[in-house]
Amino acid sequence: MAKKLIYGKPSGFFDTFDRRPGITHSTHYCPGCGHGVLHKLIAEAVADLGMLDKTIFICPVGCSVFGYYYFNMASISVPHGRAPAVATGLVRSNPDCFVISYQGDGDLGAIGFNEFIQAANRGENMAVFFVNNGVYGMTGGQLAPTTLPGQKTLTSPYGRSVENEGYPLKVCEMVAALDSPVYVERTAVTSPKNIRAARAALRKALTYMKEKKGFSLVEFLSGCPVNMKRSAKDTDEWIEKNVIPYFPVKCFKDIANERKPKQSPVGIYDKEKVKDSLLATEKIHPSDESELPVPDIKGELRIKCAGFGGQGILSLGMLIAEAGHLQNLKASWLPSYGPEMRGGTANCSVVLSREAVGSPLVKTADVVLAMNQPSIDKFSPDLRDGGILIYDSVNIKFDNPGKCNVYSLDASMIAKDVIGDVRCANSVMLGAFCEIIRSIDEKSFISSITNNFRGKEKVISMNIKAFQEGRKAVRK
Ligand SMILES: Cc1ncc(C[n+]2csc(CCOP(=O)(O)OP(=O)(O)O)c2C)c(N)n1
Numbered sequence: 001m002a003k004k005l006i007y008g009k010p011s012g013f014f015d016t017f018d019r020r021p022g023i024t025h026s027t028h029y030c031p032g033c034g035h036g037v038l039h040k041l042i043a044e045a046v047a048d049l050g051m052l053d054k055t056i057f058i059c060p061v062g063c064s065v066f067g068y069y070y071f072n073m074a075s076i077s078v079p080h081g082r083a084p085a086v087a088t089g090l091v092r093s094n095p096d097c098f099v100i101s102y103q104g105d106g107d108l109g110a111i112g113f114n115e116f117i118q119a120a121n122r123g124e125n126m127a128v129f130f131v132n133n134g135v136y137g138m139t140g141g142q143l144a145p146t147t148l149p150g151q152k153t154l155t156s157p158y159g160r161s162v163e164n165e166g167y168p169l170k171v172c173e174m175v176a177a178l179d180s181p182v183y184v185e186r187t188a189v190t191s192p193k194n195i196r197a198a199r200a201a202l203r204k205a206l207t208y209m210k211e212k213k214g215f216s217l218v219e220f221l222s223g224c225p226v227n228m229k230r231s232a233k234d235t236d237e238w239i240e241k242n243v244i245p246y247f248p249v250k251c252f253k254d255i256a257n258e259r260k261p262k263q264s265p266v267g268i269y270d271k272e273k274v275k276d277s278l279l280a281t282e283k284i285h286p287s288d289e290s291e292l293p294v295p296d297i298k299g300e301l302r303i304k305c306a307g308f309g310g311q312g313i314l315s316l317g318m319l320i321a322e323a324g325h326l327q328n329l330k331a332s333w334l335p336s337y338g339p340e341m342r343g344g345t346a347n348c349s350v351v352l353s354r355e356a357v358g359s360p361l362v363k364t365a366d367v368v369l370a371m372n373q374p375s376i377d378k379f380s381p382d383l384r385d386g387g388i389l390i391y392d393s394v395n396i397k398f399d400n401p402g403k404c405n406v407y408s409l410d411a412s413m414i415a416k417d418v419i420g421d422v423r424c425a426n427s428v429m430l431g432a433f434c435e436i437i438r439s440i441d442e443k444s445f446i447s448s449i450t451n452n453f454r455g456k457e458k459v460i461s462m463n464i465k466a467f468q469e470g471r472k473a474v475r476k
């Protein structure tokens with residue numbers, strides 16, 4: 001146990017705040033701000049509990065965004081509201097670290113509420129310290145989810161209207177109703193008595209985190225004198241008189257003793273296993289290892305693949321993009337999801353280029369591969385003059401307006417009759433594309449199919465056969 005500190009900084013703070021530009025001896029908080037009190041309690045507790053080396057303090061967007069100026073522990077700033085999501089990543093990838101997600105009421109209760117409540121519901125091993133000062137402090141005192149009914153703020157000059165803005169969000173009450181969290185308490189940093197209770201609560205949350213008992217939340221009713229337009233003393237009195245009756249300070253839940261330490265799933269750190277699980281990373285990123293020459297493509301080759309959802313349209317585009325990539329072309333693949341995936345028309349844009357790709361969205365196309373009637377009707381007008389149209393004549397009737405080079409093949413029939421599975425029609429189209437384009441080597445397409453269906457030998461050989469049939473059909 002560290003020796004009792006009466007005056008001076010706790011060892012959880014830097015000796016001097018050298019990270020703070022210019023002023024290195026004090027914090028940036030306004031006089032009477034609850035953040036300052038709370039920072040001191042945290043710095044003291046983390047040091048006393050011997051957790052300094054393993055604790056990561058997450059600074060949110062809000063007045064405490066510069067928390068890293070002060071704490072002598074790992075600290076990171078994260079985008080607004082995202083602290084519990086980042087904290088989840090940290091504890092999942094390193095279950096031995098301890099993470100404090102420090103959040104204001106705007107950060108936690110508004111923009112980041114989903115991240116917060118999901119982390120609580122998953123019972124992540126973290127301590128969330130929720131600073132409820134009832135306003136958006138940093139941006140000048142706008143209404144927050146916890147602003148009291150009738151309370152005047154910058155954006156509620158006539159007072160919060162419950163008809164318009166609803167009632168204040170009772171975060172502790174909501175979290176305590178979930179099964180996963182182990183400890184939920186509301187405190188206040190308004191008087192020596194309340195500060196002592198707040199100090200004990202945050203220590204309890206840190207201790208539970210150290211014991212890996214799961215998710216703890218401590219709310220701190222806190223003053224923002226500048227935006228409440230009162231002196232520090234009046235602000236604390238106002239909170240005690242008005243806020244505490246609405247948000248009672250009490251322990252809502254404390255069941256850590258009933259819980260065993262959490263066993264987080266162990267991450268995969270073995271390089272080979274990671275490569276394996278990331279789908280043939282080696283082959284997908286051949287970089288300079290490809291023995292094949294970089295295809296002689298002038299400018300960009302802009303391709304649109306379209307057909308019914310379920311015909312393997314997005315895979316067709318992906319196979320083309322990957323084949324290009326395997327020969328060191330720059331490649332982009334942009335799928336169009338949405339209702340189309342449920343039986344309508346699905347499409348994707350693919351761009352191949354020797355230089356960086358400009359826009360991945362193909363509007364004017366050099367090549368259109370169409371596998372159903374609505375697709376050819378929709379995308380053939382987008383072909384540039386002299387472009388290439390390849391279509392599945394089983395599903396499509398098309399009158400060539402004479403502006404483009406048209407190749408029709410019975411892709412679906414070949415897939416069904418020769419290969420024995422109509423789902424291989426997209427690979428027949430791929431073979432046709434390879435034969436017509438010629439600039440990308442056959443070997444790249446075969447590798448692309450092999451990578452795509454990795455581990456499914458039968459599917460690979462069917463699709464390679466379909467690919468060869470597509471080439472043959474074009475040669476005929
Ligand atoms: C994505 C995004 N949206 C909005 C903002 C503007 N913004 C900065 S701080 C803040 C509110 C902070 O309020 P709170 O979380 O209550 O913290 P306090 O400043 O009161 O400590 C907002 C909305 C931003 N920085 N980023």
Ligand code: SF4
Nearest residue numbers: 029030033063137224
């Ligand atoms: S604006 Fe309010 S919350 Fe921000 S530092 Fe000043 S008193 Fe604290």
